[in-house]
Amino acid sequence: MQKDQDQILNEVTSGEYKFGFYTDIEHDSIAKGLNEEVIRLISGKKDEPDFMLEFRLKAYRHWLTMKMPEWAHLKIPEINYQDQIYYSAPVQKAKLESLDEVDPQLLETFNKLGIPLEEQKHLAGVAVDAVMDSVSVKTTFKETLAELGIIFCSFSEAVREYPDLVRKYMGSVVPYTDNYFAALNSAVFSDGSFCYIPKGVRCPMELSTYFRINAANTGQFERTLIVAEDKSYVSYLEGCTAPMRDENQLHAAIVEIVAMENAEVKYATVQNWYPGNKEGKGGIYNFVTKRGICKGDNSRISWTQIETGSAITWKYPSVILRGHNSTGEFYSVAVTNNHQQADTGTKMIHIGKNTKSIIVSKGISAGVSNNSYRGLVKVLRGAGNARNFSQCDSLLLGDKCGAHTFPYIESANHSAIIEHEATTSKIGEDQIFYCNQRGISTEDAIGLIINGYAKEVLNKLPMEFAVEAQKLLQISLEGSVG
């Protein structure tokens, strides 16, 4: 661990966004604009069954009746939805021997991102679904997992191969009517990951999806669906990056999780979309709806997120605690620097008896950024003995940034115990000097302090990614002090 720590400190020499390159590859794109024709075109390109097209069209028609939400503590410039491309797929140039092979240029792109797609080279114990722009490029370890009955594939493939499962669960946690961006995603989503863990199976490796935006003027709309049957377990990780561009790009995703009796799902995100430059030009608009349902008794869903990227983040990974004795957890570190804005948090809806939820949110703001925590804890009448503990901390670097917390509590059951703690602190010049005096540079001192501050959340990540996340935190804040 120490070696990793040192490596982090050594590697971190520049504050530049490291994943800002663009791969010059041919794209199969459709024209800009959004209408029913476009939706039919997307559905057609993917050879979808009729139920999918109907779902999309219903979602689209509903979206037309909706307005962009304005309640978040965000300044969102007007988005012209007709000025976006809604489908763009990299064209695999080389003549491929088998479907499992991937264009070398794409392999190279993912290698550069630190995501090797050849299984023998890959991190032991992690299966990856790599998604570039609108399509899944490759899913590794599919066969190994299939032996256990685990389905791990791209969403498009799931629609073709397992239409019944998709039909049963898609939209069951996040209906297309849920919110503006969910409706938009449901209309135009192009790919994503699907994961099904059968009864009694513990998934032996980390499953992970890596999202890459490459094409210009293109929105990315992916969907992930995870179903964990009785007594099953899976740990899931999502990563994402995008090239540096002066224009803003739109990303609106949906993640749905269903956990049956005694099932446990851990979902972790390291969100590193391009945040824009120091003057606030460019960057991704990140509007995401993530929700899980603890459907069965004694089930458990945990969200862990490390949010460092995007110009604007609007995201509230939530858990509906329907099964008795079920548990929902939310661990978050959200960093905003320069002109970034984040409004993020969670919703914990207690329906079953003896349900528990834990919320740990750590905001870090620097530059002239704005960082808000927004969380709802709702206890319904029937949720006897529900318990919630929330801890919301804010750390400020400098005095031009903002940190805000908006906790909402609605309890309809008197036996519920809801605790909320909040702190705000600053990295003091005296703390930095103290570190300096022990031979530690200012950048490294900030790294130590923020990683110490975020430790509780970082510890929830799978080992391999905790190191990555620590590095990322430090890089995101470089140049923000002194």
Next chain:
Amino acid sequence: MLVIKDLKVSIDGEEILKGINLEVRAGELHAIMGPNGSGKSTLASVLAGRELYEVTSGKVTYKDQDLLEKSPEERAKEGLFLGFQYPIEIPGVSMVNFMKTAINEMRKHRGEEPLSASEFLKKMREKKDLVEISSSLTNRSVNEGFSGGEKKKNEIFQMAMLEPDLAILDETDSGLDIDALRIVARGVNNLKSPHNATIVITHYQRLLDYIVPDFVHVLYNGRIVKSGGKELALLLEEKGYEWINAEEVNQ
């Protein structure tokens, strides 16, 4: 090792050090005494590189190099250690991680390999025993929730870990019980060698019973107004600073 020539320092335009001259050679132990607000901590902070203060004139050489040109971390890596009068709390950063980072930064500076985990832990144990600091402290975050005395002990522990060439201890004896005082003195005496030097800033002759200084200086109103051997400390204790005041006026 350290030569200070006519050092003048201001904060917010107000002159606090008004021309300090001091020379410290390897192997020596100097004590600086002086009334509250006379500028002792200011001197220590300026030597360590705190930016708050403005050096308006003068020169400081350390190991034959211009000290004031260097960043605080460069000074530290060159073996200059400051024991803080008010040690800082760093929540969330474990003592182990903090010390390991510090030691390895210094090793890197000297072109040495980082310590392995086992080497580091061995060193940690050794120094912990030396300064009799309990593991319940070193397993916590840096100074977080430490009592006043514990913080001071922790400064000495860090000094023992980092083995500096020049240690400046700013009132490390204040707030210590008698046992802790002896331990701190032991730490200082233990470090003492012909190759390094120590400056202790103190209000109490008591410390100097355990740490025998080669020189005692009196800092008064931004100037070193009197220097002598260890007997000067006794004299001060007996007569107080008023006596210096009168002497200075007489000059």
